[in-house]
Amino acid sequence: MRDLRAGPGGFCQMKKTVNVVIAGLGGQGVIKASDILSEAAFRSGFEVKKSEIHGMSQRGGSVTSDVRFGPEVFSPMVPPGEADFLVVLAPDQVEVNRGQLRDGGVLIAPDLIDPAALSNRKSFNVALLGALSTHLEISEDNWQASLHAVLPEKLHAANEQAFAAGRRAAASKLQP
Amino acid sequence: MNLTDRQLLSGDSAIALAALHGGVALGTGYPGTPSTEILEYFSRIGGQAQWSPNEKVALEVGIGVAYAGARSLVTMKHVGLNVAADPFFSVAHTGVVGALVVVSADDPGMASSQNEQDNRRYAVAAAVPMLEPSDSQEAYDYTLAAIEISERWKIPVLLRVTTRICHTQAPVQPRAVLVPPKPHFEHDLRGRNLIPSNARPAHRRLRQKLSEMTEWSEATLLNQIISGDQQLGIITSGVCFMHAREAFPDASFLKLGFTHPLPMKKIAGFVRSVDRCVVIEEGDPYLADAIRAAGLMVESKPEMFRFGELNVDRVRRILARDHSPEPVRPPGKPPELCDGCGHHVVFQALKNLDCIVAGDIGCYALGVLPPYSAMDCCVCMGSSIPIGLGLRHVLPPAEARRVVSVIGDSTFVHSGMTGLAEMIYNPPPTGHVVVILDNSTTAMTGHQEHPGTGRSLAHAATGKVIYEDLGKALGIEDVRVFPLGKDCAEFQKMLVAALASEKLVLIIARRPCVLAAKSIREYEKCATCAPAPEVFVK
Numbered sequence: 001m002r003d004l005r006a007g008p009g010g011f012c013q014m015k016k017t018v019n020v021v022i023a024g025l026g027g028q029g030v031i032k033a034s035d036i037l038s039e040a041a042f043r044s045g046f047e048v049k050k051s052e053i054h055g056m057s058q059r060g061g062s063v064t065s066d067v068r069f070g071p072e073v074f075s076p077m078v079p080p081g082e083a084d085f086l087v088v089l090a091p092d093q094v095e096v097n098r099g100q101l102r103d104g105g106v107l108i109a110p111d112l113i114d115p116a117a118l119s120n121r122k123s124f125n126v127a128l129l130g131a132l133s134t135h136l137e138i139s140e141d142n143w144q145a146s147l148h149a150v151l152p153e154k155l156h157a158a159n160e161q162a163f164a165a166g167r168r169a170a171a172s173k174l175q176p
Numbered sequence: 177m178n179l180t181d182r183q184l185l186s187g188d189s190a191i192a193l194a195a196l197h198g199g200v201a202l203g204t205g206y207p208g209t210p211s212t213e214i215l216e217y218f219s220r221i222g223g224q225a226q227w228s229p230n231e232k233v234a235l236e237v238g239i240g241v242a243y244a245g246a247r248s249l250v251t252m253k254h255v256g257l258n259v260a261a262d263p264f265f266s267v268a269h270t271g272v273v274g275a276l277v278v279v280s281a282d283d284p285g286m287a288s289s290q291n292e293q294d295n296r297r298y299a300v301a302a303a304v305p306m307l308e309p310s311d312s313q314e315a316y317d318y319t320l321a322a323i324e325i326s327e328r329w330k331i332p333v334l335l336r337v338t339t340r341i342c343h344t345q346a347p348v349q350p351r352a353v354l355v356p357p358k359p360h361f362e363h364d365l366r367g368r369n370l371i372p373s374n375a376r377p378a379h380r381r382l383r384q385k386l387s388e389m390t391e392w393s394e395a396t397l398l399n400q401i402i403s404g405d406q407q408l409g410i411i412t413s414g415v416c417f418m419h420a421r422e423a424f425p426d427a428s429f430l431k432l433g434f435t436h437p438l439p440m441k442k443i444a445g446f447v448r449s450v451d452r453c454v455v456i457e458e459g460d461p462y463l464a465d466a467i468r469a470a471g472l473m474v475e476s477k478p479e480m481f482r483f484g485e486l487n488v489d490r491v492r493r494i495l496a497r498d499h500s501p502e503p504v505r506p507p508g509k510p511p512e513l514c515d516g517c518g519h520h521v522v523f524q525a526l527k528n529l530d531c532i533v534a535g536d537i538g539c540y541a542l543g544v545l546p547p548y549s550a551m552d553c554c555v556c557m558g559s560s561i562p563i564g565l566g567l568r569h570v571l572p573p574a575e576a577r578r579v580v581s582v583i584g585d586s587t588f589v590h591s592g593m594t595g596l597a598e599m600i601y602n603p604p605p606t607g608h609v610v611v612i613l614d615n616s617t618t619a620m621t622g623h624q625e626h627p628g629t630g631r632s633l634a635h636a637a638t639g640k641v642i643y644e645d646l647g648k649a650l651g652i653e654d655v656r657v658f659p660l661g662k663d664c665a666e667f668q669k670m671l672v673a674a675l676a677s678e679k680l681v682l683i684i685a686r687r688p689c690v691l692a693a694k695s696i697r698e699y700e701k702c703a704t705c706a707p708a709p710e711v712f713v714k
Contacts (some may be wrong), residue, residue: 002313009713025509038345049311051344052285059542059620062508073687074422076344076415079488097505105470175206 018136019078023097024089026060031126032150033087034065036129040146041069044138053074062093063101065176072153083137087128108132112169120155130166178367181223182349183285187315187341191249191279192218194319199356200275201246202226204234206590207621208253208344209288211281211380215251216624219634227624227633230557230590231256242272242332243368246359247323254282254295255556257515259591265302267332269378270368271385274357275326278304281342284458286621287328290537290556291510292483294459295617297631299334299436303382305389306334306436307398308414313345321398323354329385338433338458340415340485348711373561390437398433401446408495409450410442411463411474419459421457423491432463440470448471458486462631479577517685518660519613522562522582523548525668529675531580532571534564538584539620539689561581561595561610568604577675583610586618586626589641599680600651607678609671612643616691618698635699647682654679660687 024030038050052065066078083100087108113120203218203225219225228234241248248505248575257280262699283289299306309315408427417431430446447453454462464476477494523543527550534552544551564581583592618624625631630640647655674681
């Protein structure tokens, strides 16, 4: 049995847990986006917990997924008002979830990306991850490896394009 | 991915991987959030897994596996254990030869359940040992421990998990595999035939096992003390350990993983070693009541925290004795019936006719929400038919004639058939109308197969229950199959006629779930195309 008295398991330089909440509606790819983020963080050597409620929410209702990573993660849920990043896929879910964000936290809102500019609109979730990636200590290689591990091969090209589009959109917003 | 690598897994997948590494010969269960993914993943990685018609049957199949000396995993959501309670209590008395691990996935906060029961009570009531993991790694480790405990004491073990354990992904480091025993049968007429003369000594044997396990629980690493600040001690289990450790990293902890029978000497020592001792647990005050009953003074949460999940913030409030109203999160968008779902037509007709609708558990429970608001009750699996009959028996005829029972296909197979037998046996004077909403899948839990689809858990062709044949065989004179389109008028016309006939009528309203239809067509194209396991490295 694991000895709970042992110290942190991760080997990253980061001192603090990073808290990300991804929100949207059932069918938008909220959970897929959180799968990709948590896999990328895991590949970067962080301890990771990813938690969401699914079930009834599959039927078009609100969905949120919490991803936490760092040297050590205890609770799987981002405590209310402690999210460093809030990524929202549906315009009407921004206000519902804004309270999750800490003071000074970063909102990545759906209006950052024009879905029409993507080669596949269904990659909108990954485009927003691209925008999020500009804020995180996760290498481009680990993002790519995660996209490839989580998504089927036929979707790789469209999602790589969407991810890059999200990175560009975030960069241009940071440096107008 | 190699199955021996450290990997990110949900608690459900971690249980499945441990079942594979633990040599489980057969996994059985009935789908139910948040437990469903355990058997699906077990099958995907090469385990032998089956959906049963309901949880009672699943457990009974599992008992047979364990009587044969093999290892068995039986999965269900919390309310599933109500259905399986009868064999659960009795198999505790008979004991097992191989391993029998029963997974109960509780849903504090009721993300997708009809009640908030705390199944830790079942371990006490049935007198079986219980394990409660606090994350995916422990879900893996404790499943293996449950197999070992079950075989050592020849007793079923309850692995009690919650939504946040099942649906949280976290790293898991697999460990060495357990060599599975070879199944064999040995007669044990006195041990396994629970006639009173055998059951009396069986109960004594069961209590003796519990007494031995109590001693064992004092020493096992499943129950760990983490020494910290002497001023604050926290006794906790399951995911609450994680919330509490985050909220109070410097406190002393007694983290209980083996939560029945409880290590009361260890608990007493811990309580005495700290200035203030607080029990942090979700749901019922199971630990707090037991510890206080043993004469130990511990603080427990106030009643307001019995409801819903705990989290870091709520744990802080409990420790701060802050009983002020909690902030309410703005409501999100509720779920709704999908565009093109066949249930729209049925609920439109029921609403138009102002029917009294006894409903059931499934996607169609969304018929209670606007725009239809056309369901009058939804209690438990299979209840629609008997409750509809009860209403018919006593309501004045004008109202009785408007009563309709609606039940999904998977729910019908689960526990609707006995309702039909009741209808034949005790028919109401005004007759009755039962509508099976047949969308050809277990939709709400994520499109699992069931005996009415004619496909196995892994979607391979197998035997199929035909509802219309079953209804006729039971003696229902008027059995109709109605293929649902988009137009409500035809269905409504038929429903009016069925209600006016004052006979017993079974209507099978059929249209495959719009989300599952494409997959169903593909499964049907290659009737024997069970997908090969994706990864299988033992």
